[in-house]
Amino acid sequence: MTTPHINAPEGAFAELCLLPGDPLRAKFIAEQFLENARCVTDVRNMLGFTGTYKGQPVSVMGTGMGIPSCSIYTTELIRHYGVSKLVRVGSCGAIMPEIQLHDIIVAQGACTDSGVNRQRFNNFDFAAIADFELLRRVVNHAESTSVDVRVGNVFSADLFYQADTALRQRFQQMGILGVEMEAAGLYGVAAEHGVAALTVLTVSDHIMRGEAMSSDERQLGFKAMVELTLDALI
Ligand SMILES: O=P(O)(O)O[C@H]1O[C@H](CO)[C@@H](O)[C@H]1O
Numbered sequence: 001m002t003t004p005h006i007n008a009p010e011g012a013f014a015e016l017c018l019l020p021g022d023p024l025r026a027k028f029i030a031e032q033f034l035e036n037a038r039c040v041t042d043v044r045n046m047l048g049f050t051g052t053y054k055g056q057p058v059s060v061m062g063t064g065m066g067i068p069s070c071s072i073y074t075t076e077l078i079r080h081y082g083v084s085k086l087v088r089v090g091s092c093g094a095i096m097p098e099i100q101l102h103d104i105i106v107a108q109g110a111c112t113d114s115g116v117n118r119q120r121f122n123n124f125d126f127a128a129i130a131d132f133e134l135l136r137r138v139v140n141h142a143e144s145t146s147v148d149v150r151v152g153n154v155f156s157a158d159l160f161y162q163a164d165t166a167l168r169q170r171f172q173q174m175g176i177l178g179v180e181m182e183a184a185g186l187y188g189v190a191a192e193h194g195v196a197a198l199t200v201l202t203v204s205d206h207i208m209r210g211e212a213m214s215s216d217e218r219q220l221g222f223k224a225m226v227e228l229t230l231d232a233l234i
């Protein structure tokens with residue numbers, strides 16, 4: 001049984017799946033962190049892998065950029081492959097002044113300008129929140145290993161190139177830690193299907209200060225976030 005976007009056989013994914021936006025980051029995570037990792041899907045080069053971490057099965061798959069792409073893959077992973085713990089490991093642009101490049105943000109909630117959660121919630125405002133158990137495990141593990149994380153609200157934007165630069169000030173006033181493009185959609189998909197989701201982000205840019213990692217660093221430089229996530233959840 002395959003889906004329009006995933007050509008893996010039934011049972012090819014673990015219950016826990018890490019979800020970077022970039023399929024090459026999925027490959028990097030599989031090669032660097034998983035034992036016996038095998039590529040289980042490659043439709044459109046959206047690579048997915050399953051292996052083990054400390055003996056436990058784990059999958060990792062790219063989602064592409066933006067809520068529509070992420071929603072397709074996560075819906076198929078849940079409905080057809082039984083994935084029930086979906087953990088986005090992404091990058092974001094920081095908003096708050098105290099945040100630095102390479103910092104780790106755990107998205108407790110995700111605001112958005114996307115209409116997807118209103119579409120699935122009778123046009124009401126849906127509070128897109130992380131699964132508390134996944135969140136607690138990652139935050140507790142960070143505390144016990146002295147890894148600094150920031151926990152709070154992020155903004156999942158439809159536009160990477162947002163023309164209205166005044167919005168940034170408003171985000172800062174409202175305490176938005178960082179801007180990315182998928183978390184609110186992921187949380188909506190998870191809620192609709194009754195499964196658990198979390199988003200952990202590494203700061204790749206500072207939107208207010210105009211600082212940025214290189215594209216190589218974005219692809220490969222998220223070791224601390226991945227280690228924290230795997231160690232906390234396995
Ligand atoms: O690094 P990823 O996980 O792709 O996340 C961020 O990077 C992309 C934009 O460059 C968007 O997908 C955004 O959410």
Ligand SMILES: O=c1cc[nH]c(=O)[nH]1
Nearest residue numbers: 092093179180181205
């Ligand atoms: O979506 C994103 C990701 C990184 N940096 C941004 O400014 N936006």
